[in-house]
Amino acid sequence: MTSNPDLAGAKPTDVWGMFFPPGWVRFPTGPGQARELDEAIEDVVRQALPDDLPRDSVEPHRHLMRDALRDTFTEATEAGAGAVYLPTEPLNGIMTPCSITEAEIVSDAGSNPVEVAASILTEDYDESELVEVDGRPGARVTTTSHDVRHDGDFPVVSTKQVVYVISRDDVEGDWLVMSFSTVWNSEEGRLVSEALVLFFDALMSTFRWAGPGASPLTPLDPAAPGPARR
Known part of the structure; x- marks a missing residue:
C-alpha cells in the first residue's frame, strides 16, 4: 500500500474508503x-x-x-x-470497545472469486454468507469467543470478530480483508457489542472503490480516515 495516488496502471480497486463518524x-x-x-x-x-x-x-x-x-x-x-x-474520542463519555483491521491477501491468480468466497463459508464460523461490496464478490463471517484471557491484570472477556473478505482482482487473485473486533465482560457490554456489530455492517455499506476509473455514487470525505491506497 502506498500514499501515492498517481500509480501508473492503477485499477479502480487499488484505492478504497468508507464514511467514518467523527473521532x-x-x-x-x-x-x-x-x-x-x-x-x-x-x-x-x-x-x-x-x-x-x-x-x-x-x-x-x-x-x-x-x-x-x-x-x-x-x-x-x-x-x-x-x-x-x-x-480515539469517547462516545457519551465512554471509549468504544472495538477496532477495525485492514489487510491485503493473495489467493490463486485467475480463480473465480465467487467460488473462492463460497469456499470460505465451509469453515467453522458462527455465521457466514456471501456478500457483494461495491460490485465485488466476497464473504462475511463472524466468530465469537468466551472466557478470553490476556496477560497482565486484565478481566476475562468475550470477543466477537466480524470479517469481510472482498475480491479486488480476479486475474491477480488480490483480496481485501476488513476485520472488526469488539469485547465485553457484562450483559450490558454484550448489548453494546451487538450494536457495534450493526455499526460495522452499516460502515461497510458505505465502502467504495475509489481508484482510477471508479465512479462512487458519493465522493469520499477527504476529512475521514483514508482513503487507503495500494
Whole structure:
C-alpha cells in the first residue's frame, strides 16, 4: 500500500474508503509506513494533550500515550496488517470497545472469486454468507469467543470478530480483508457489542472503490480516515 495516488496502471480497486463518524483515525501499519504511523500517533496525542498545556506536567503523559499506541499496533504490524482503525474520542463519555483491521491477501491468480468466497463459508464460523461490496464478490463471517484471557491484570472477556473478505482482482487473485473486533465482560457490554456489530455492517455499506476509473455514487470525505491506497 502506498500514499501515492498517481500509480501508473492503477485499477479502480487499488484505492478504497468508507464514511467514518467523527473521532475515528486510520493508523497505517504496513511496510514502509513508519513515518505515516508516527504522524498519525502524534496527531492523536496532540489532540488529546494540546501543546498549550504545561509541558513539565503533560509531557510524561504524552510519552505514555505514544508508547501505548505503538504497543497496540505492534501485533498488527507483525501480522501484516496494512492499517488499524480506532475510535480515539469517547462516545457519551465512554471509549468504544472495538477496532477495525485492514489487510491485503493473495489467493490463486485467475480463480473465480465467487467460488473462492463460497469456499470460505465451509469453515467453522458462527455465521457466514456471501456478500457483494461495491460490485465485488466476497464473504462475511463472524466468530465469537468466551472466557478470553490476556496477560497482565486484565478481566476475562468475550470477543466477537466480524470479517469481510472482498475480491479486488480476479486475474491477480488480490483480496481485501476488513476485520472488526469488539469485547465485553457484562450483559450490558454484550448489548453494546451487538450494536457495534450493526455499526460495522452499516460502515461497510458505505465502502467504495475509489481508484482510477471508479465512479462512487458519493465522493469520499477527504476529512475521514483514508482513503487507503495500494
